[in-house]
Amino acid sequence: xxxxxxxxxxxxxxxxxxxxxxxxxxxxxxxxxxxxxxxxxxxxxxxxxxxxxxxxxxxxxxxxxxxxxxxxxxxxxxxxxxxxxxxxxxxxxxxxxxxxxxxxxxxxxxxxxxxxxxxxxxxxxxxxxxxxxxxxxxxxxxxxxxxxxxxxxxxxxxxxxxxxxxxxxxxxxxxxxxxxxxxxxxxxxxx
Numbered sequence: 347x348x349x350x351x352x353x354x355x356x357x358x359x360x361x362x363x364x365x366x367x368x369x370x371x372x373x374x375x376x377x378x379x380x381x382x383x384x385x386x387x388x389x390x391x392x393x394x395x396x397x398x399x400x401x402x403x404x405x406x407x408x409x410x411x412x413x414x415x416x417x418x419x420x421x422x423x424x425x426x427x428x429x430x431x432x433x434x435x436x437x438x439x440x441x442x443x444x445x446x447x448x449x450x451x452x453x454x455x456x457x458x459x460x461x462x463x464x465x466x467x468x469x470x471x472x473x474x475x476x477x478x479x480x481x482x483x484x485x486x487x488x489x490x491x492x493x494x495x496x497x498x499x500x501x502x503x504x505x506x507x508x509x510x511x512x513x514x515x516x517x518x519x520x521x522x523x524x525x526x527x528x529x530x531x532x533x534x535x536x537x
Contacts, residue, residue, distance in 0.1 A: 373403040378411045386412045388420040396457040396464050401474055409478060412536045417483070420532045425465040427493055427528040429453050435494055468525055471532060480534040486518050487527030 352367050359365050368377055372391035388408045395401050408418050429449075433439040448456055455465040468485075475482070492499060492514065502510060517523045524530060 373400045373407060375407045375411055380410055381413045381416075382411050384413055384416050386416065386418045388418060390421060392420060392422050392466075393464060394462045396462070398474075402477065405474065405478055409480070409536050414536060416536050418480075418534055418536065420534070421488075422466045422471060422530045422532070423463065424487075424525060424527055424530050425453075425455055425467050426525055427491070428455060428465055431493055431528065466530070468521075468530070471530065475532070475534070479537045481537055482532065482534045484519060484531070484533040485524060486531045486533070487524035488518070488529045488531050490514050490518060490523055490527045493528040 348369055352369060355367055370377055372388065372395065386408050388404070391404055392401065395404055405420070408420065412418055433445070438444055450456060454467070455463075457464055471485075499507065499510065518527075
């Protein structure tokens with residue numbers, strides 16, 4: 347799949363655009379120079395890294411290749427909206443064996459080694475990032491409750507959807523709301 351993504355990206359890159367694409371491993375970017383990039387997009391690896399040491403290595407590598415004062419965008423899958431969607435919206439709540447196999451007692455998804463998925467809570471991200479010399483610029487719930495409202499969103503008029511989008515933009519960085527997103531984007535500056 348990654349090879350196909352690179353192929354499509356190359357097809358859509360315009361002549362003269364200064365873009366470098368390399369296939370690698372988020373925990374070891376040895377092929378990239380230190381302090382090379384103004385912006386690093388780390389949009390997906392944290393979804394699939396289940397080992398805490400590897401998570402730290404991935405953040406360290408993203409920061410290593412970022413210039414001082416450069417910006418890193420790092421994405422995560424959040425636990426709570428995944429619980430709501432999987433168990434309640436998709437109707438798996440009565441499957442007790444499934445619940446016991448994939449959930450801890452506090453409604454926290456266990457690491458899904460079969461699908462290689464990792465789920466986070468805000469405190470997990472804060473704890474991970476506390477060991478790095480960064481300044482958080484934004485922490486954004488990218489869709490807030492939209493994932494649980496798919497059917498309703500599809501029935502909205504353009505005007506209604508514009509109002510809904512305006513509302514989501516107004517709450518997407520509120521600390522009391524971001525945990526209700528399926529995904530989170532942490533935007534920070536390397537010091």
